[in-house]
Amino acid sequence: MGKRTKQYKKLMRSFEFLGFRTPYQVLMTSDILLDTLKLDLITLFEKTLSTKNLKPMITQCCIRALYDKNHGPNRDPAVAAAIERAKTFERRRCGHLMDEDAKSERECMLSVVDPKGNGQNKFRYIVATQDEELRNRLRSVVPTPLMYVRRSVVILEPMAEASAKVRAREELAK
Template sequence: MRAKRSKQYRKLMRQYEHLGFRTPYQILIDAQIIKDAAQSKLQLGKLLSDALGGAEIKPMITQCCIRHLYTAPTTNPAEQAAKDGWIEVAKAAERRRCGHHELEEPLSALECLSNVVDPKGGGTNKHKYVVASQEQEVRVKMRGIVGVPLVYLKRSVMILEPMAGVTEQAREREEREKMRAGLIGRRGAHAGVKRKLEEEGGAAERGVAREESAPTVKRRKVTGVKGPNPLSVKKAKPEKKKTVASEVEDERATIRKASKSDPQAAEKAIDAATAVNGAVSVDTATDGPRKRKRKRKHPGGSEGEPEVVA
């Protein structure tokens, strides 16, 4: 088998695994595919394993199909020898009881395989069988059943059919359900219960279910008024009480600063103080120090009458 085809078949069987298929794959074979493989001198078991991605297989044959081989007519010793070879291949496969062995005539491959694959007629492959048949009507019937891989021989090459439409739809639907289940599980186990209770609309039942399902979470009690961290706040400095001397010094500093831009600031300050307090000394308003009077002797005077000089 070519590498490209083998890769496609492995990928296809991995898609069937999403529907529940596991190795070893159970393969139902009919009488006609055994005859065609023997006529082309092919190893049927190896071809089936390669068609299913090289996985382990379990060939199975129904009681009706093996009876078709036993009842096949022969006209010469060569046909009888070929018939014996078919029966040996069928005996190597596991016998699948179909429940039709009590009938006088075996059922056709279509009726027997349909009854084994879908016994209740629900359109599902309950036991996960792979069907290997050369009959066209059998393959057409199996395409309408969900999850049935089909295998057949074409010019000495084993072909695995692509997934049927109903099977593809079922696989996509199952993947969506798994994705939805994963999202519900991610939101939390209680989300589905909450939604269900809200749809029912029972207030009392909703309260009881919440108490039973929702875990109790202890909240931390916050006490006190919210505010900045007292350790990170800068402490305010206490205000110093001003004395009379400091107030006088502040006034003088203000007057000196104003006199630099306005030479008449001292006179204006004196006028303002006079208007408020009634009088103020020039020494309090001016910047210069107070002059001290001294005595000196006059050259023309006597010692007892000194002259006062300012």
């Protein structure tokens, strides 16, 4: 087993200690889909998370962001391909479709992962996004495993400090 595989396995065990269970729910933003059309993204996620048991998901706003890009004479055929892939995922209802102002993907994801705005990843989502600012904000939502893709490699970030503190506290309480 490769060094990275071992490291990720250990990391996911730490997250399981904090309540993650398979099937892991992996929420994606549109950017990661657009960046990985040539990759077998779900298989890469399965390898990264050491499980065949995961549920790819996308929020209504994130798939809408793709539909919004899919018109006009200069539209990128990659967008249509990303939509086809996104359609195979479970749709996460976020309740924003009727909002007067469309939510940005970032806002949508923050409200879905941390519905009460109290820094808790209530439903134990794993988030895969190329949006650095979103990952940055989610580091203080505990506990949230964060993934992104760089040069065709899926990266699972080390546990953020906020989550690591919770884990240390719970371990002491055992």
